[in-house]
Each structure stands twice: as C-alpha cells, then as structure tokens.
Amino acid sequence: AEPGDLIIAAYDVDGRPHPRFAINFDSTSFKDSSVLAQQLGAMRELGESGLVRAGKDISNPGLLGTLGMLLETSRVGAVVDIEAIVVPEGLTLASWLKMYPGMGFVVTTRPENQDKVLEVFSRRGLTARVIGRVTEERKLIIRSGEQEAVLFDLAQECVTGIH
Secondary structure (H helix, E strand, C coil): CCCEEEEEEEEEECCCECCCCCEEEEECCCCHHHHHHHHHHHHHHHHHHHHCCCCCECCCCCCHHHHHHHHHHHEEEEEEEEEEHCCCCCHHHHHCCCCCCCEEEEEEEEEHHHHHHHHHHHHCCCCEEEEEEEECEEEEEEEEEEEEEEEECCCCCCCCCCC
C-alpha cells in the first residue's frame, strides 16, 4: 500500500454469526461452491488486472485488525471513516468489528481505479465501499465525524508479530 491509496473493504453480508464461533460471520457454509468461487475470483481478477496495490483476506482480527496487518507490512498508516463501514443487518458496528467474515477482503487502490475495483467486487456478489485512505504517518486512525482515535501506532506497536 502507498500513501494516497484508497482503502476498500469488500465482503459478503449475506450470512449470520456462527452459532459456535461468535467471532465468525458465516457467509459460506450454506452456499454452493460455485457462488464462493465467483466471490473468491474477485481477488484474482483484481490482482491480474493490476487494479489494486495491496490486499488481504479479512482474517481473525476482523476488518480493522486485518487492515492494521496490511498497513504494518507496507510501513504506512491510514485514516478510516467508521461510518463508511457496511454492517450486516442485525449486527451493531461494535460487534461487526470484532468478527471476521467467511468471505471478505481489504484492498488498496489508486483513486482513479476506485470505480473499477468497486464494480469487480459488486459483479462478483460482494458489498464493497471505500472506507479510508492510506497515509504516510504509520498510525491507523479511526474517525467518526469530528472525533478520531489512534487504533494502532504502527511505529511503536506490532500487529503481526513482525516489527
């Protein structure tokens, strides 16, 4: 990821919290494999087309933790607009940010590629939104209106275990 890139979060909102693993939003176990292959193919299409600079599947630390991992390995930071994050029906933002989706990705792209990236995700059945921008300052800042807070100071803290 590079400063100035936009951050796009994309995931399948057609699901529900897993009955035994509350941190997992199950959007895969009840779907046909062809649907999952179509969704997963978004990342291959984006990678092969060169439309994204960096990307990662949203894993156990959830959307913001995964973004922290991506930023840390890129040695950059970001500002995220919390209000831009799509929350699946029936969940609160707080609960959603503690979960990881069965099918979800976070990517960075140059501003001029934003519409193309959003179209690829949409065409493949994923809900995608621009949620922030990559910055030079190695901090992940979350913002809501005029309020903001540092979630990770990546110059001082380690998310991945590799500092």
